[in-house]
Amino acid sequence: MPEGGRKPTTFRVDRSEGFGERLLGVLLDRAHEMPPQLIAPLVAEEVARVGGRDLSILLQDYEQMLLVPLPGRQLVVGDPEPIEDSPAGESFLSRKTVEVAQDGSVRMYLPLLDGSDQVGVMSVTLDSVDDDDRRLLRRLAGLVADMIVTKDAYTDLFFQARRRAPMSVAAEIQWSLLPPLSMTVPQVEVAGILEPAYKAAGDSFDYALNGDILHVAMIDAMGHGLDAATMATVAIGAYRHSRRADTGLSQVYAFMDRAINEQFGHEHFVTAQMMRLNIATGQLHWVNAGHPAPLLIRDRAVVDRLESPTTLPVGFGGEQPVVSERVLQPGDRLLCFTDGLIEEHQAGGEQFGEEQLIEWTNRVVSDHTGVRSVVRALSHALKQERGGITSDDATIFLIEWRGGDADHLATLD
Template sequence: MATTDAWLRAVDDLLYRAHRVAPDQLPEAIDGALRPLGVAATTYVVDVEQELLRPLPRPGRPAPDPLPIDASLPGRAYSEVRVRAGQDGRLWVPVVDGTERLGLLEVTLAAGTDPDDEVLRDGCRSIAALVGHVLAGKLTYGDTLHRVRRSGPMEVSAELLWQLLPPLTFATDTVAISAILEPCYEVGGDAFDYALDGGLFALAILDGVGHGLPATLFTAVALAALRAGRRAGTELPGLPAVVDAALRSQWTDGRFVTGVLAEFDVGTGRLRYVNAGHPAPVLLRRGRAVRALTGGRRLPLGLPSPDTEPGEVRLEPGDRLLLYTDGIIETRDAAGEMFGLPRLADLAERHIGSRLPAPETLRRLSRAVVAHRAGPPRDDATLVLLEWSGEAAARVEP
């Protein structure tokens, strides 16, 4: 049985190798670091659809089959962000970057090894944590890791948009935020953003008019203007005008972006928001949807609109805020029935009541929307969940 010092040496070895490792050589670097411990590992990354865990290829070796997230032991380890032990001498260890789920590390143990040994589990967690950071860092340096995560080609609009978005999940000791977008390979006009500075958590959800690349370009300008305004010190009431000006400087044909721009004080629970022609966010308290936030209304971004006083609400510890685009509630089944806000709220209550991590709650909500949909998607469908809870934030950490 490897000692704590042996695992620390493996972490140090992998860290040293990672400085100059090429993205497609990461599996060999992990193997080299773990070899002295007498264990082997296979790294799986979650696909863009968040349906399968796909193995990173190793030269000269046949690739294992992808693993389904739903209804499998590895999938449970990924969904719950918890180490799971199989009955075949394997450990399944979540791989995260910070708190964003990236995949799993399959650790094959030597015969006679106790999978419940705490030194072993702690060592595997440390290796998996470093693998997560390395994976995230190497994504921008090659295409191999992107190819592994895809089941098909990605449209130009989606390729552009994914490069603009922040990580899907972020958490501190007191707050967690997670987002999910569909359709993954064709998404165009939807986007989200967040930033935490000095105890103020800025967040936004956007939905540009139209589809495809024109909608993406329009939304991209709105997103960039929003960030530029924030970083220049513009406070929430003035941000819509900054976005309006940027959009109208490039387009004069009446295009617009709907959205919710919000500012949450992590210390006091004060939430201020402006709703620019967008579906009203839903407040969930003690696992129940208690109200829609209907204040702070103005015209969509890009259209002339008078100054608007932000809406305001005081959150309580443990509250959750669910934001969504109209593509969620307007998805129709074969009979033409819309998914609808009542169904969304009911499913959110049920999944939140099961104490799932925020990204898993959204993954299951998104899967429910896809299952309801008949035929190809007609619109982008995006969800964002903010949780003000130390317990909820801890659930996104292995």
């Protein structure tokens, strides 16, 4: 017993449910069996508990031009908001809350983040806003985003809201194949965009962050339409299979090559680029199979091309590829793209070309900072500069390496 015969003092943590915990907990507890169409009315009721009204949920359209309202009970369904030059768009691109003063009230725009992927924006009006409101609504928006992504796997409601034009079967296949269009962790950020959004066929990309290794693949299947989409599906499936078996890049190429050849024969092929980036050290390894070389962006300008020995496209039975290596500097960006971006041309005219791509890349990175913002702005600017024509798929994937670690995120304050 301690000196003096006293028992040691015991400190109890208050585990009673507070207002904020109850508000978020009700949504979390009911989420497991909640039909997708009931998310909106429950969120509207929860927002009302903190004095909020006029709830809107805005989702990004497939062309990444607009934030379109999700229809639903107790939701305000207005006109789509442009991603550029709107408070909703500012919140979406910056991943931060934006507040707009109105007559005697405040309109709040909160990013819907699933992990770091931007799903859309939740907007709500309150008479006044304090830090408690901001914290609670920010966390509510995060939970709503997670629910939308989870429920999206077994409903068409969110797809239908995002679709602004008829979509080809090939494009439907490609969109179902893609990973989230963006990912952000402290050491690295990635973002991609696919054009034409409603008629894409042979282009695709994939990535996975396994420990300290970021795996990236970009492919371009020959041809157009459903045949190209089918070939791209096999190529990405083969890439994922071999990547998950933890094989080297040479073996990844060989497995993809064999899969395409056995399924489609010697006359079909897929150009591909496979990368592995150590996000702790910046060590980059890659294999190029007939694909355009990525551009290295440093200090807001293109400074180099990642030239490397190239092997035959996947499906042609090339020899074991050379694995190239480079060490990145913190802040370096890699711009990967498919040839549809530079080979576009008017009938009888010259191709758009890599020099114009570099020129426009330098312009865009000088005006935009965020990786997602750069990808969107660059893709849309290039499409406009090519006369709005996209006769072939034109895909962009941007990687920014920052270095450092994320250990602080696993520590409670």
